[in-house]
Structures are given as C-alpha cells and as structure tokens.
Amino acid sequence: MSENKTVEVMEAIYDKNEEVAKLTNADFTNKGILAINVIGAPGVGKTSVLCQIIKRLGPVKPYVIEGDIEADYDTKLLQALGVEAVQINTGGACHLDSPLIAEAAQEFTLQEGILFIENIGNLVCPAEFMIGEHAKLLITNVTEGSDKPYKYPLAFEKADLIVINKVDLLSYVDFDEEFFMAGVRALNKMAPVVKVSCKNEEGFEEIIKWLENKHASVKK
Amino acid sequence: MSENKTVEVMEAIYDKNEEVAKLTNADFTNKGILAINVIGAPGVGKTSVLCQIIKRLGPVKPYVIEGDIEADYDTKLLQALGVEAVQINTGGACHLDSPLIAEAAQEFTLQEGILFIENIGNLVCPAEFMIGEHAKLLITNVTEGSDKPYKYPLAFEKADLIVINKVDLLSYVDFDEEFFMAGVRALNKMAPVVKVSCKNEEGFEEIIKWLENKHASVKK
Numbered sequence: 001m002s003e004n005k006t007v008e009v010m011e012a013i014y015d016k017n018e019e020v021a022k023l024t025n026a027d028f029t030n031k032g033i034l035a036i037n038v039i040g041a042p043g044v045g046k047t048s049v050l051c052q053i054i055k056r057l058g059p060v061k062p063y064v065i066e067g068d069i070e071a072d073y074d075t076k077l078l079q080a081l082g083v084e085a086v087q088i089n090t091g092g093a094c095h096l097d098s099p100l101i102a103e104a105a106q107e108f109t110l111q112e113g114i115l116f117i118e119n120i121g122n123l124v125c126p127a128e129f130m131i132g133e134h135a136k137l138l139i140t141n142v143t144e145g146s147d148k149p150y151k152y153p154l155a156f157e158k159a160d161l162i163v164i165n166k167v168d169l170l171s172y173v174d175f176d177e178e179f180f181m182a183g184v185r186a187l188n189k190m191a192p193v194v195k196v197s198c199k200n201e202e203g204f205e206e207i208i209k210w211l212e213n214k215h216a217s218v219k220k
Numbered sequence: 221m222s223e224n225k226t227v228e229v230m231e232a233i234y235d236k237n238e239e240v241a242k243l244t245n246a247d248f249t250n251k252g253i254l255a256i257n258v259i260g261a262p263g264v265g266k267t268s269v270l271c272q273i274i275k276r277l278g279p280v281k282p283y284v285i286e287g288d289i290e291a292d293y294d295t296k297l298l299q300a301l302g303v304e305a306v307q308i309n310t311g312g313a314c315h316l317d318s319p320l321i322a323e324a325a326q327e328f329t330l331q332e333g334i335l336f337i338e339n340i341g342n343l344v345c346p347a348e349f350m351i352g353e354h355a356k357l358l359i360t361n362v363t364e365g366s367d368k369p370y371k372y373p374l375a376f377e378k379a380d381l382i383v384i385n386k387v388d389l390l391s392y393v394d395f396d397e398e399f400f401m402a403g404v405r406a407l408n409k410m411a412p413v414v415k416v417s418c419k420n421e422e423g424f425e426e427i428i429k430w431l432e433n434k435h436a437s438v439k440k
Binding site for chain 1: 225229232261262263288290291293312340342344345364365367368386388389392393
C-alpha cells in the first residue's frame with residue numbers, strides 16, 4: 001500500500017466525519033440541545049465530574065452518551081441516578097466519531113437540554129475528531145502531573161473549558177500550577193480553567209454558569 | 221472511499237508494522253538487548269517508574285526511547301541522570317510503531333542491556349502495535365480507579381507485567397483492589413502484578429528480578 005493511498009484514505013475518513021459532525025450539530029441546535037464533548041485521559045474522573053454537574057443543573061434536562069472501549073459501568077451508574085444515558089462501545093477504537101454519535105442520539109427523544117458525550121479515555125485522538133459538539137470540556141487532574149499541556153497540546157488547544165479535578169489530593173502530589181497554566185496559556189488564551197474536587201463536591205458553580213450561558217446561546 | 225478500501229489500508233498498515241517489529245526484535249535479541257514496551261495512560265508515572273528501575277539495575281546497561289506527541293522533558297530528565305535516551309515526537313500519532321523504533325534504535329550503539337521504550341501516554345492503541353519488544357510492561361495507578369481492566373481490556377490482556385503505581389495515595393482514593401484484580405485475572409492469568417510507590421521508593425525489587433530473568437533469556 002503506497003503512502004499516498006494511505007493519506008487519501010485517512011483524509012476521506014476525516015472529511016466524512018466533519019460532514020456528519022456539522023449535520024449532527026445543526027440537528028442538536030434545532031432541538032435546543034447544547035452538546036458537550038467531554039475529553040480526558042483514563043481515570044481523570046470524567047463520569048464523576050458529570051455526576052456533580054448533572055445534580056446542579058436545576059431545571060435543565062441532561063442527556064449522556066457514554067463512550068467506552070468495553071463495559072457499561074458509567075452508563076448504569078448514571079441510569080441508577082435517573083439520568084437518560086446511552087452506551088457506545090467502540091470495541092477497540094480510541095475515540096468516538098460523528099456517525100456513532102448521530103446514531104446513538106436517535107435513542108433519545110431530545111428536547112431542550114444538555115447532551116454530555118463522554119469520549120473514550122484518551123488525551124490524544126478525541127481532540128482531533130468533531131462529533132457534533134458545540135464545545136469541548138477537557139478534564140485533567142492534579143495526579144497526572146503539570147506537564148500534560150506540553151505533551152498533549154491539541155487537547156488543551158481545542159478545549160473550550162478546562163477542569164482540573166481531584167484538587168483534594170493537591171497536598172499529596174507534585175502539581176506545579178504555574179507551569180501547568182503557562183503551558184495551557186501558550187496554547188489557549190481563552191478557555192476558563194476551573195479547579196474542582198468531586199470528593200469534596202467543590203468548585204462546580206463556575207462550570208454550571210458556563211454551561212447555562214452556552215445553553216442560552218443555543219436556545220436563542 | 222469504500223469501507224473495503226479503508227479496511228484494506230488498515231490491514232496493510234498492521235502487516236507492515238508486524239513485519240518490521242519481528243525484524244527489529246530479532247536484531248535486539250542478537251545484540252543481547254531485552255526490549256520492554258512501557259505502556260500506560262498519561263500521568264500514571266511511566267518515567268518515574270523507569271527512573272526507579274534504572275537506578276536499581278546494577279551492572280545492566282539501560283537505554284531509553286521516549287515517545288511523546290510533543291516535548292522532551294522526560295528525555296532531558298533521563299539524560300541528566302546519565303542515561304542514554306532518545307526522543308521520538310510523533311506530532312499527533314497516538315502510539316509508537318515499529319519503523320519509528322527501528323530508526324530511533326540506530327542512534328544508540330546497542331550492546332547487551334535493557335532498552336525501555338516508553339510509549340505514548342494512552343491505554344488503547346499502544347497495546348495493538350508490536351514495536352519490536354520482548355515484553356510489555358503496563359503501568360496503572362491507584363488514582364485511576366479500579367475499573368480500568370474492564371474498560372481498556374486489551375492493554376491488560378497483553379501485558380507481561382502489570383505495575384500499580386502511586387500506592388502511597390491509597391488511603392486518599394477509592395481503589396478496590398479485589399475488583400481490579402478480578403478484572404485483570406479474567407483477561408490475563410499469568411502476568412505478575414506489582415504495587416509500587418515512586419514517592420516512597422518502594423516495591424521495585426520484584427520488577428528488577430523479573431527484568432533480570434527476562435534479560436538472561438535474551439542473553440543466552
């Protein structure tokens with residue numbers, strides 16, 4: 001297989017994904033649905049952060065699509081809390097794509113609300129593929145170390161909101177916030193950076209306000 | 221682009237990778253080099269674990285290839301400790317492949333020792349691609365949660381040694397070791413599972429013994 005052919009196939013996959021992502025995004029907007037692409041490495045606490053957000057949403061209806069290679073623990077957890085949640089298992093694929101989301105979204109009767117799409121735990125590829133979202137919420141945590149923006153720049157560059165989770169562990173780990181923020185701001189001048197602890201249930205007010213503002217712009 | 225064409229291209233990429241991996245592995249064996257593919261999510265402490273291992277290797281010579289999307293912090297850290305280390309920056313690719321390793325290995329004058337290849341921080345794709353290694357060392361940590369074997373099965377299935385890092389944080393996080401081990405053993409009956417703390421410099425003896433045994437089988 002020639003390199004040219006390989007590049008051609010890769011580009012076709014990207015183009016198809018972008019096309020479906022735009023249509024899916026327009027469909028969400030028409031329904032008054034704010035779609036959030038939730039990105040982060042394995043074990044940073046994506047589902048825990050979502051649970052904390054969802055219980056503070058007030059009258060705004062949440063929907064969740066959970067992406068995993070295998071298993072459905074997080075979906076069952078959310079459903080047990082009364083949240084409408086759908087599982088996608090990619091089998092092996094390391095990121096979600098827009099055709100998967102377009103299909104999964106049909107399992108809901110979407111009516112004005114916020115759709116959280118929890119991507120596969122991975123700091124690399126999920127940042128490359130639009131999946132119909134209005135915004136990307138990137139979750140990192142203090143145990144991961146402060147060099148992540150330098151090593152995984154695209155995720156930080158494309159994020160619309162950056163959440164630093166597990167700040168309850170700050171005194172037990174080496175997390176250099178100044179170095180972390182310098183890395184973030186070299187890539188991304190705009191995204192708010194919010195520190196939270198799911199364990200202590202702290203820091204979520206700013207996220208809720210940010211989501212309400214974004215949702216208002218979709219509702220028009 | 222048809223689905224058949226896409227599958228064909230993907231298979232050609234895999235086949236080429238496997239072919240180069242076998243040649244590279246044979247070359248390492250001929251030189252008395254044990255090659256270890258170090259896999260783990262971003263921030264689990266792959267480089268920290270390597271530093272702890274390397275300073276306990278005694279007369280065995282270590283070499284390191286560091287894989288990152290961008291930046292070379294870990295390579296500089298290792299070089300400052302006197303370790304022969306080479307950086308690979310993939311730009312965007314979410315895993316290393318065997319042609320990259322074959323090329324990077326030429327920057328060393330390899331002579332009997334252990335070559336640690338730190339893969340891109342990612343629990344998904346690095347497990348799929350052979351890169352010339354004799355064994356896979358998977359690193360996880362207690363802050364990631366105990367459901368990782370269930371959600372990222374391939375990495376756990378293919379691991380030859382599993383290291384649980386950051387056990388110094390055990391009393392501050394919810395890590396259910398029994399649930400974790402049940403998940404590991406459903407996928408992988410054989411791989412030793414070793415608990416370590418880089419902070420407290422504890423638990424590395426078993427890893428050193430395991431490496432010495434593996435190295436002996438390559439040296440013959």
